[in-house]
Amino acid sequence: MDNTFARCEDLVFSYDDESRDVLCDVSLSFKRGEFTAVLGHNGCGKSTFAKHLNAILLPCGGSVYVDGIDTKDEERLYDIRQRVGMVFQNPDNQIVATIVEEDVAFALENLGVPPEEIRERVDEALKSVGMYKYRMHSPHQLSGGQKQRVAIAGIIAMRPECIVLDEPTAMLDPIGRREVLKTVKRLNREYGITIILITHYMEEAAMCGRVIVMDKGKVLLDDVPKEVFSKVELLKSVGLDVPQVTELVYELNKYGLGLDQHIITEEECTEALIKLLS
Amino acid sequence: MIKDITIGQYFPGNSIIHRLDPRFKLVIALAYIVMLFAGNVFVSIITGAVFCIVSFALSRIPFKLMAKSLKPILPILLFTSILNLIFIDTGKTVFKLWILKITSGGIETSVMMIIRITLLITGTSLLTYTTSPIALTDAIERLLSPLKKIKVPVHELAMMMTIALRFIPTLIEETDKIISAQKARGADMENGNLVQKAKAMIPILIPLFISAVRRAEELATAMECRCYRGGEGRTRMRQLKASAHDFVAAGVTMIFFAALIAVNIII
Numbered sequence: 001m002d003n004t005f006a007r008c009e010d011l012v013f014s015y016d017d018e019s020r021d022v023l024c025d026v027s028l029s030f031k032r033g034e035f036t037a038v039l040g041h042n043g044c045g046k047s048t049f050a051k052h053l054n055a056i057l058l059p060c061g062g063s064v065y066v067d068g069i070d071t072k073d074e075e076r077l078y079d080i081r082q083r084v085g086m087v088f089q090n091p092d093n094q095i096v097a098t099i100v101e102e103d104v105a106f107a108l109e110n111l112g113v114p115p116e117e118i119r120e121r122v123d124e125a126l127k128s129v130g131m132y133k134y135r136m137h138s139p140h141q142l143s144g145g146q147k148q149r150v151a152i153a154g155i156i157a158m159r160p161e162c163i164v165l166d167e168p169t170a171m172l173d174p175i176g177r178r179e180v181l182k183t184v185k186r187l188n189r190e191y192g193i194t195i196i197l198i199t200h201y202m203e204e205a206a207m208c209g210r211v212i213v214m215d216k217g218k219v220l221l222d223d224v225p226k227e228v229f230s231k232v233e234l235l236k237s238v239g240l241d242v243p244q245v246t247e248l249v250y251e252l253n254k255y256g257l258g259l260d261q262h263i264i265t266e267e268e269c270t271e272a273l274i275k276l277l278s
Numbered sequence: 279m280i281k282d283i284t285i286g287q288y289f290p291g292n293s294i295i296h297r298l299d300p301r302f303k304l305v306i307a308l309a310y311i312v313m314l315f316a317g318n319v320f321v322s323i324i325t326g327a328v329f330c331i332v333s334f335a336l337s338r339i340p341f342k343l344m345a346k347s348l349k350p351i352l353p354i355l356l357f358t359s360i361l362n363l364i365f366i367d368t369g370k371t372v373f374k375l376w377i378l379k380i381t382s383g384g385i386e387t388s389v390m391m392i393i394r395i396t397l398l399i400t401g402t403s404l405l406t407y408t409t410s411p412i413a414l415t416d417a418i419e420r421l422l423s424p425l426k427k428i429k430v431p432v433h434e435l436a437m438m439m440t441i442a443l444r445f446i447p448t449l450i451e452e453t454d455k456i457i458s459a460q461k462a463r464g465a466d467m468e469n470g471n472l473v474q475k476a477k478a479m480i481p482i483l484i485p486l487f488i489s490a491v492r493r494a495e496e497l498a499t500a501m502e503c504r505c506y507r508g509g510e511g512r513t514r515m516r517q518l519k520a521s522a523h524d525f526v527a528a529g530v531t532m533i534f535f536a537a538l539i540a541v542n543i544i545i
């Protein structure tokens with residue numbers, strides 16, 4: 001089997017026929033175990049794109065393949081949704097049950113997994129996001145970050161190969177954000193789960209292996225973070241920021257300091273500045 | 279804060295009554311209601327009272343809590359007993375003033391009615407005090423599942439109840455936030471007559487409604503992402519298993535019933 005997990009070819013999509021295309025000719029592929037960030041201004045079609053990866057939306061033109069399955073294949077709809085899990089922005093609107101462990105079991109119950117196996121997989125999933133001791137709590141007793149981790153556990157329980165997270169940290173406080181990111185990184189590292197993280201935080205994107213920048217339904221950039229963030233002017237022109245350190249280097253370079261524009265972490269920046277000053 | 283409202287009236291605990299299988303509890307509660315209203319009044323009240331007091335003692339629900347659940351029905355009790363007193367005209371006349379006539383039959387009926395309603399409310403409150411709403415929903419779904427054969431959407435109804443229970447705290451919290459936001463904008467909700475107060479509710483209800491619709495849409499997508507496709511082929515993690523003490527409880531209820539029937543036949 002080849003190393004590509006998901007692939008879309010010339011994907012075109014619009015919500016209703018007459019209006020403009022929300023996605024135009026998007027061709028991308030994702031490798032197994034890859035950690036990708038997707039950036040883009042509000043309304044550029046990130047969420048729309050994400051929903052194509054587990055057949056919530058079907059392409060108007062072109063095709064999407066997940067693990068070799070065409071998402072248009074209705075017979076295998078649940079095979080696709082079991083392989084690609086989705087986590088959304090608002091944790092409150094994706095938790096179905098009134099008890100944490102029942103919510104984590106929801107997908108498995110839908111898939112008709114036998115009860116003993118559900119029990120096992122639910123416990124395992126809750127442990128993998130560090131929420132096992134809250135299993136009997138009711139969701140409204142939890143913090144935002146904890147709720148989001150419960151939502152992730154509900155996906156993990158399906159044993160997916162890929163998780164798409166649509167701005168999972170947008171509604172969280174800094175502590176919740178850190179919890180969620182740590183969990184996602186661990187799932188990628190320890191279980192080899194392919195991660196596609198849609199985000200508004202440049203610092204989150206900087207830690208990924210690959211960054212895709214979208215603009216008006218098209219893929220604008222697709223590269224490693226260092227290369228993407230070195231194009232400061234292009235990013236600003238589509239309404240995006242760069243990580244703070246990259247911004248600093250950019251501003252300093254305006255005065256002809258000649259620093260390397262590929263700096264994206266604080267350590268690299270400190271090092272470069274120390275070298276410059278000594 | 280309205281957030282402090284408890285949903286249903288579940289009082290968590292670990293008594294024998296709490297641990298009963300919710301399906302058994304539900305059926306027993308129904309049997310109890312039948313018991314209260316079947317046959318000879320005296321006999322059914324005595325059996326019902328014994329049954330109720332014993333279960334209440336076993337449940338370890340604080341007496342105060344139970345008294346609180348009776349408070350809202352006080353007006354109804356008062357109203358029905360007054361009606362009974364005035365309009366029932368059997369037995370000896372105890373008291374007469376102009377057209378007002380109170381008879382021994384009237385007194386008897388109204389006392390019996392008060393006891394019956396009190397027992398009814400206490401018994402059913404005991405069910406909701408000792409069973410979490412979700413367990414109750416579960417029990418209803420499983421007890422009614424034979425009705426699926428005649429196309430009653432049992433799973434769908436249970437799912438709706440679950441989601442409603444899940445979103446009550448969320449929506450209450452949201453209402454709280456909207457009220458604060460509108461107050462901060464100078465909305466006046468305490469003063470004015472009934473019409474003005476009703477009008478003041480509009481700026482709260484509209485945002486609440488819009489947000490609820492948006493939530494519903496997002497929840498539906500999230501459920502689809504987790505392979506939801508209705509009740510068919512669905513399994514459940516939590517299996518309800520009847521244990522020995524469920525059957526004992528059912529047995530005890532049956533003995534009460536048998537006694538009730540026997541006494542009714544004899545007298």
Ligand SMILES: Nc1ncnc2c1ncn2[C@@H]1O[C@H](COP(=O)(O)OP(=O)(O)O)[C@@H](O)[C@H]1O
Binds near residue numbers: 022040043045
């Ligand atoms: N359900 C929908 N019906 C019609 N248009 C939609 C719908 N959802 C999104 N859109 C439109 O599609 C475009 C892309 O939206 P979206 O994918 O949500 O962007 P992003 O997630 O990048 O902010 C926006 O212009 C939005 O108005």
Ligand SMILES: [Mg+2]
Binds near residue numbers: 046047048166
């Ligand atoms: Mg979006």
